[in-house]
Amino acid sequence: MEITIEKTTSPKTKPDQNALGFGKYFTDHMFIMDYEKNIGWHNAKIIPYQPIPLDPATAVFHYGQAIFEGLKAYRTDDNRILLFRPSKNMERINITNQRMCMPDVDVDFCVNAIKEIVRIDQDWIPSAPGTALYIRPFIIATDPYLGVRASQTYKFMIILSPVGAYYPQGMNPVNIYVEPDYVRAVRGGTGDAKTCGNYAASLKAQERAAEKGYVQVLWLDGVEKKYIEEVGSMNVFFKINGEIITPALGGSILPGITRASVIHLLKAWGLTVTERKISMDELYQAYQSGILEEAFGTGTAAVISPIGELSWNGENIELGKEVGELAKKVYDTITGIQTGKVEDAFGWIVEVE
Amino acid sequence: MEITIEKTTSPKTKPDQNALGFGKYFTDHMFIMDYEKNIGWHNAKIIPYQPIPLDPATAVFHYGQAIFEGLKAYRTDDNRILLFRPSKNMERINITNQRMCMPDVDVDFCVNAIKEIVRIDQDWIPSAPGTALYIRPFIIATDPYLGVRASQTYKFMIILSPVGAYYPQGMNPVNIYVEPDYVRAVRGGTGDAKTCGNYAASLKAQERAAEKGYVQVLWLDGVEKKYIEEVGSMNVFFKINGEIITPALGGSILPGITRASVIHLLKAWGLTVTERKISMDELYQAYQSGILEEAFGTGTAAVISPIGELSWNGENIELGKEVGELAKKVYDTITGIQTGKVEDAFGWIVEVE
Ligand SMILES: Cc1ncc(COP(=O)(O)O)c(C=O)c1O
Ligand SMILES: Cc1ncc(COP(=O)(O)O)c(C=O)c1O
Numbered sequence: 001m002e003i004t005i006e007k008t009t010s011p012k013t014k015p016d017q018n019a020l021g022f023g024k025y026f027t028d029h030m031f032i033m034d035y036e037k038n039i040g041w042h043n044a045k046i047i048p049y050q051p052i053p054l055d056p057a058t059a060v061f062h063y064g065q066a067i068f069e070g071l072k073a074y075r076t077d078d079n080r081i082l083l084f085r086p087s088k089n090m091e092r093i094n095i096t097n098q099r100m101c102m103p104d105v106d107v108d109f110c111v112n113a114i115k116e117i118v119r120i121d122q123d124w125i126p127s128a129p130g131t132a133l134y135i136r137p138f139i140i141a142t143d144p145y146l147g148v149r150a151s152q153t154y155k156f157m158i159i160l161s162p163v164g165a166y167y168p169q170g171m172n173p174v175n176i177y178v179e180p181d182y183v184r185a186v187r188g189g190t191g192d193a194k195t196c197g198n199y200a201a202s203l204k205a206q207e208r209a210a211e212k213g214y215v216q217v218l219w220l221d222g223v224e225k226k227y228i229e230e231v232g233s234m235n236v237f238f239k240i241n242g243e244i245i246t247p248a249l250g251g252s253i254l255p256g257i258t259r260a261s262v263i264h265l266l267k268a269w270g271l272t273v274t275e276r277k278i279s280m281d282e283l284y285q286a287y288q289s290g291i292l293e294e295a296f297g298t299g300t301a302a303v304i305s306p307i308g309e310l311s312w313n314g315e316n317i318e319l320g321k322e323v324g325e326l327a328k329k330v331y332d333t334i335t336g337i338q339t340g341k342v343e344d345a346f347g348w349i350v351e352v353e
Numbered sequence: 354m355e356i357t358i359e360k361t362t363s364p365k366t367k368p369d370q371n372a373l374g375f376g377k378y379f380t381d382h383m384f385i386m387d388y389e390k391n392i393g394w395h396n397a398k399i400i401p402y403q404p405i406p407l408d409p410a411t412a413v414f415h416y417g418q419a420i421f422e423g424l425k426a427y428r429t430d431d432n433r434i435l436l437f438r439p440s441k442n443m444e445r446i447n448i449t450n451q452r453m454c455m456p457d458v459d460v461d462f463c464v465n466a467i468k469e470i471v472r473i474d475q476d477w478i479p480s481a482p483g484t485a486l487y488i489r490p491f492i493i494a495t496d497p498y499l500g501v502r503a504s505q506t507y508k509f510m511i512i513l514s515p516v517g518a519y520y521p522q523g524m525n526p527v528n529i530y531v532e533p534d535y536v537r538a539v540r541g542g543t544g545d546a547k548t549c550g551n552y553a554a555s556l557k558a559q560e561r562a563a564e565k566g567y568v569q570v571l572w573l574d575g576v577e578k579k580y581i582e583e584v585g586s587m588n589v590f591f592k593i594n595g596e597i598i599t600p601a602l603g604g605s606i607l608p609g610i611t612r613a614s615v616i617h618l619l620k621a622w623g624l625t626v627t628e629r630k631i632s633m634d635e636l637y638q639a640y641q642s643g644i645l646e647e648a649f650g651t652g653t654a655a656v657i658s659p660i661g662e663l664s665w666n667g668e669n670i671e672l673g674k675e676v677g678e679l680a681k682k683v684y685d686t687i688t689g690i691q692t693g694k695v696e697d698a699f700g701w702i703v704e705v706e
Contacts, residue, residue: 023410023499030409053404056383056512057376061493064417064549065556101556136499140414146376146489146514148586150556159409161499183541186575188534190554196417197550201543203418203454203503222539223576233501 001044001109003031003116008048017126020164022301023134027121031113031158035103041156044109046117049159055144059151065141066196067096070300071257072132072163073118073352075125076340081118081352083135084338086111088257092194093137095255099193101150102139110137114158115352121160122352130165130335166302171323171331173308176231177214178280179205180313184229184252186222191229191252199233206232214311216297222252226279234297234305235259238283239326241291248275258298262330264346280312287317294324303338304331354397354462356384356469361401370479373517375654376487380474384466384511388456394509397462399470402512408497412504418494419549420449423653424610425485425516426471426705428478429693434471434705436488437691439464441610445547446490448608452546454503455492463490467511468705474513475705483518483688519655524676524684526661529584530567531633532558533666537582537605539575544582544605552586559585567664569650575605579632587650587658588612591636592679594644601628611651615683617699633665640670647677656691657684 008028015025026049033044060066069089074082090107097104114135118125125133137158141151182205185191190198205217216232228247230236235256237246244266249255266273286292295307295317306327310317336342337349361381368378379402386397413419422442427435443460450457467488471478478486490511494504535558538544543551558570569585581600583589588609590599597619602608619626639645648660648670659680663670689695690702 021500026408026410026497049409051406051408053406055379055404056402056510057379057489057514060549061413061419061491062421062489062549063552063556064419065553066414066417068415099557100553101560134499136410136415138414144379146487147374148552148555148559150560157409161410181541183539186536186539186542188536188575188578189539189542190550195550195553196413196415197543197548197553199416199501200418200453200548200550202501203416204452206501207454207503222541225541 004045006047017128020162022163023161025162027124027160029120031117033156035154037152057144059141059143064197065151067100067194068138069093071135073125074132074339075127082340083350085257085348086114086350096193100195117158118352124162126162132163134161134163173306174215175309176216176218176307177209178218178312183222184219187251227277229253231297234299236297239294240286244273245278246275262298294326295319296327303334357398359400370481373515375516376514378515380477380513382473384470386509388507390505410497412494412496417550418504420453420547421491422446424488426478427485427692428480435693436703438610438701439467439703449546453548470511471705477515479515485516487514487516526659527568528662529569529571529660530562531571531665536575537572540604580630582606584650587652589650592647593639597626598631599628615651647679648672649680656687
């Protein structure tokens with residue numbers, strides 16, 4: 001399929017590179033293609049960034065059939081543009097599509113569409129340390145129909161947003177609230193799909209944690225409320241007595257691409273990484289015995305987010321205000337690979353020429 | 354707050370009254386109002402039905418912060434227009450809003466907005482037996498921002514759709530598949546909120562049930578996968594040995610307005626109604642001992658939907674092709690009240706003058 005390109009005739013003023021924040025500013029163009037049941041994906045085009053007019057009965061407004069992905073384009077010191085494992089995101093979009101009864105996309109075609117639009121809006125990629133161009137592919141159901149059924153029409157879009165450094169003042173451990181009541185996802189639900197409803201469902205707990213002075217929520221499993229699942233919108237790792245443990249993917253956890261990359265990296269370093277169930281009880285005991293060495297979240301936005309404190313049932317797990325050695329090393333390596341400063345030994349980088 | 358009214362200058366042709374279906378056709382007007390954090394709800398207006406242009410970064414597309422309600426306006430034989438308990442829907446919208454970190458609406462104002470738009474589009478209310486004007490109030494998050502947080506702006510809209518009879522060939526028991534794997538909702542989640550993500554999450558199981566030849570899914574609880582929750586988008590009732598049992602609302606079940614009305618009615622008739630946990634095991638045993646007399650779903654769309662067969666783990670519960678006596682009586686009474694044929698002894702009816 002060809003991608004038709006219509007360039008903007010009125011480029012926007014670019015935002016202040018020092019006040020980018022996250023997901024606030026959008027570039028001059030967007031990618032859009034349509035799906036119809038008997039035609040498949042068609043009408044792929046890159047056009048000026050613009051509002052989309054939708055019938056008020058459009059399915060996405062009512063039944064939440066919508067999914068997304070998130071990845072970044074990085075500018076290297078020698079002005080090349082790098083993507084980090086983009087086909088992993090497009091493979092995951094299809095896993096999500098499957099769960100949400102939405103049509104598959106062609107992984108290679110979509111990676112190319114990403115490259116194409118990033119190339120067109122490349123002047124928007126910021127260059128200050130830690131900044132990047134955030135890429136948001138997403139699909140929405142567009143049938144103007146109120147019956148509860150899988151839509152027969154969809155729009156796939158890619159929008160781009162220049163984003164600031166996640167750690168403008170340097171990496172910093174955050175305090176986390178272990179959520180006792182609200183549940184993000186349960187096995188048999190949609191936790192392993194990147195679908196919009198999971199995020200709306202998480203807001204209430206996030207709001208409560210913020211009121212209590214915590215930055216993020218640690219989610220427990222929906223069945224026993226015992227086992228650790230994720231931290232906010234990140235996967236989570238613990239270093240206990242030299243061993244690195246991360247919750248096994250059991251259907252309710254999003255299979256993070258950073259998570260997979262961290263596991264790969266740690267194993268390549270010869271470290272022991274175990275994917276298994278881990279309960280808060282076990283974590284607390286490890287802490288009390290003095291063998292809980294580090295804890296950190298992983299995700300595209302922050303890459304690594306060290307955990308400083310965990311508040312659980314009135315108990316506190318204090319990991320201190322220093323960034324752990326392992327967290328630091330993983331962070332430096334992955335961000336180094338992403339920005340072309342560290343050799344890409346695993347073939348993770350795709351260059352936008 | 355005043356509602357500004359702008360009438361259409363090009364009314365649409367009305368659809369064939371005998372082929373209305375559900376949620377396919379929309380009337381000439383829509384209600385819309387805006388919310389901003391520091392202003393509250395404002396700018397209420399009824400305008401010609403039209404597409405809404407939204408920035409591709411709009412929160413609802415990405416994080417599913419969207420909720421809805423559903424109720425109907427009925428035309429009586431003497432040409433009056435009746436609503437069934439509309440303030441219950443607007444109270445429930447606020448319970449949903451609360452869970453989804455969305456702003457409350459004023460119940461009375463919204464009921465009035467419903468009356469106003471129904472009055473304006475009253476020529477669209479069909480009159481054939483079983484038909485009605487379906488009313489869909491909904492709220493979507495409209496911040497053009499990709500950070501995961503509660504939106505600070507929203508749109509509340511009401512659209513109207515003339516709908517055909519649910520039972521054009523007369524009431525008919527349906528066959529139901531008890532879903533063993535997929536979970537609709539879990540306590541601590543959003544099952545008791547009428548939020549879009551719940552419906553997207555339900556599509557996969559519905560698809561599988563349809564492939565197996567069943568019309569709807571019976572959902573089990575997300576924790577033990579033992580207890581009965583709902584049937585499709587309906588609450589469910591069983592008559593066992595003279596007693597009427599419906600699953601207690603435990604956080605994961607939508608508190609149906611039809612459910613509440615049926616409970617009220619049955620009690621007014623002097624029948625025993627129990628809201629409690631009921632497992633598939635118990636139901637199957639009741640069936641085997643010959644004391645399972647009836648089973649039916651309740652909801653705005655069908656009012657009452659009798660269950661003919663339940664397929665559970667390879668076992669079949671057969672309730673037969675006849676509509677149960679109780680289901681029939683409840684159906685006749687509630688639809689009678691809704692259409693002005695049966696005296697409204699409970700003050701459920703609100704007339705649109
Ligand atoms: C719920 C959730 N968990 C984990 C992650 C981390 O995934 P990734 O490393 O692919 O960004 C994300 C973000 O993408 C997420 O939304
Ligand atoms: C999940 C779910 N359960 C139950 C119901 C029945 O609720 P009500 O009787 O208010 O229509 C609905 C429909 O509104 C629903 O969506």
